[in-house]
Amino acid sequence: MNVGLVLPYLKAGGTERQARYIARHLQASGHQVTFIVSEATGAFAGEVQAETISLDLPFRKATAPAFVFRLVRTVRDRQFDVLLSRAWNTNMVTAIAGLLSRTPYVLFLSGPTERRQQSRIRLAIEGFLLRRASKIISVSSAARKNCIRAYDLPQSLIQVIHNGIRIDEIQTQADKSSDDVARIPSGVFSVAFVGRINHRKGLDILLRSLSQLRRSRDGGQSDSSSEIHAWVVGGGDPQPYRAMVEEFGLEGQVHFLGEKENPFPVMHRSDVFVLPSRSEGFPNVLLEAMALGRPVLAADCETGPNEIIDGDNGRLFPVEDHDALADLLLEMRENPAIAEELGQRARDTVRKNFGLQSQLSKIRRVVESAATSV
Known part of the structure; x- marks a missing residue:
């Protein structure tokens, strides 16, 4: 043929x-x-x-x-x-x-x-x-x-x-050394975003959730030990989002890494993976993050995420609801045992259903x- x-x-x-x-x-x-x-x-x-x-x-x-x-x-x-x-x-x-x-x-x-x-x-x-x-x-x-x-x-x-997805291939790629991973500090809660940097993928929703957490933390007083860092991997035009980072006072917390052939080391090193998309088909990247045992937070857009995430293997939040995403990020940071359990169930889901x-x-x-x- x-x-x-x-x-x-x-x-x-x-x-x-x-x-x-x-x-x-x-x-x-x-x-x-x-x-x-x-x-x-x-x-x-x-x-x-x-x-x-x-x-x-x-x-x-x-x-x-x-x-x-x-x-x-x-x-x-x-x-x-x-x-x-x-x-x-x-x-x-x-x-x-x-x-x-x-x-x-x-x-x-x-x-x-x-x-x-x-x-x-x-x-x-x-x-x-x-x-x-x-x-x-x-x-x-x-x-x-x-x-x-x-x-x-x-x-x-x-x-x-x-x-x-090929779970073995993804794990092998995730284990490779990466200059980007070397930049991720230990002891700081890290979030991975991987996707095209555009309106549909909802990076602005993640940035607004981080801004919300920053405003509410310690009555507005800065505390670097409780900061959440976001690592953004993807092509597109980052300039409007860099402007949002500056507007929200998130400099030093949001890191634009550009498009990567191998984003898996960053995904694996992060504490949680976020997919804030306004619409999706069937998000491959969500399966990849789950295969790496990452707890995943995804917008409950019309197609895709809700066919993968059932609540026991990840969390869904309403589309465009940055407040709900902020609450989930806080839950994951404050309850590492829950995050770890979600990650394990996520990995099991992919192995069982999406080989x-x-x-x-x-x-x-x-x-x-x-x-x-x-």
């Missing part, structure tokens, strides 16, 4: 990491896999163990027609048996390319798929393309329900296969079926 896997870039994100896992599994099963990307840039560019074809175009609305043209030409030239896509916008162009080249395609829903704000024309076009997929794989049950409702799709078209191999086997069967459906 000759598989084309379409991605916009090769950044160090959950979507790209899952795509690498899928490619490796398909290759180990005797199939040929080729990555097709808009631009061969990003932290994973040198890590992909498969041929990569770059279409040499920035992935933007203005370049979409040229992107589709180049993608169709590539698909025809390489005679792929099936196409895969793991991001919403690439799902649409992959579907168009699949239809024009008469190549079966499998699409992944890795986001929340809330489409109520879209125009009727756009919904009609997207529904047409989705309905003609060989199969759609949703990483969460809520995203599947959203998609079926938004596009009136047959329920049999969408199958839920949660993301899985990578079983999830990849399900995906492989879907892809193989799609490739032979024509």
Whole structure:
């Protein structure tokens, strides 16, 4: 089976990491896999163990027609048996390319798929393309329900296969030495945030919770021994958040580390992991933190976290509620035994329910079926 896997870039994100896992599994099963990307840039560019074809175009609305043209030409030239896509916008162009080249395609829903704000024309076009997929794989049950409702799709078209992770690989990466870890002081309660630095990921909510704790501590008197430090790992534009740090008087407490191919040493060294997102698909990074035995605090956004966290293996707080997050951070800091127990249960949850191999086997069967459906 000759598989084309379409991605916009090769950044160090959950979507790209899952795509690498899928490619490796398909290759180990005797199939040929080729990555097709808009631009061969990003932290994973040198890590992909498969041929990569770059279409040499920035992935933007203005370049979409040229992107589709180049993608169709590539698909025809390489005679792929099936196409895969793991991001919403690439799902649409992959579907168009699949239809024009008469190549079966499998699409992944890795986001929340809330489409109520879209125009009727756009919904009609997207529904047409989705309905003609060989199969759609949703990483969460809520995203599947959203998609079926938004596009009136047959329920049999969408199958839920949660993301899985390689626990052994994550632990090995976490044990590596890191200059960033050397900066984390002992005896100070540390919080890890790992994700794209943008509005959706909710870093501002974490900063507001730290500001709330700072204002309430000792009647406003500074006490460095009770400070909570945040270690921020991720790409994007940090400048608006640096301005918030200055406004809230959090200098020295919030540390921007930039995008990291290996964020796991920082996650492992931190006392707690926070995911304050306003929306998610199925947050891979949450599973990774849990696999490392970290207590996790996550916003109860529409899809993803509440399919992982049950209260005994982590804590959920209302979306955008920085006061509730502040209370949970205080609980974790003041009750290390509770935090440790949550971390242990989190690790057990991932080992029991989110092992990578079983999830990849399900995906492989879907892809193989799609490739032979024509």
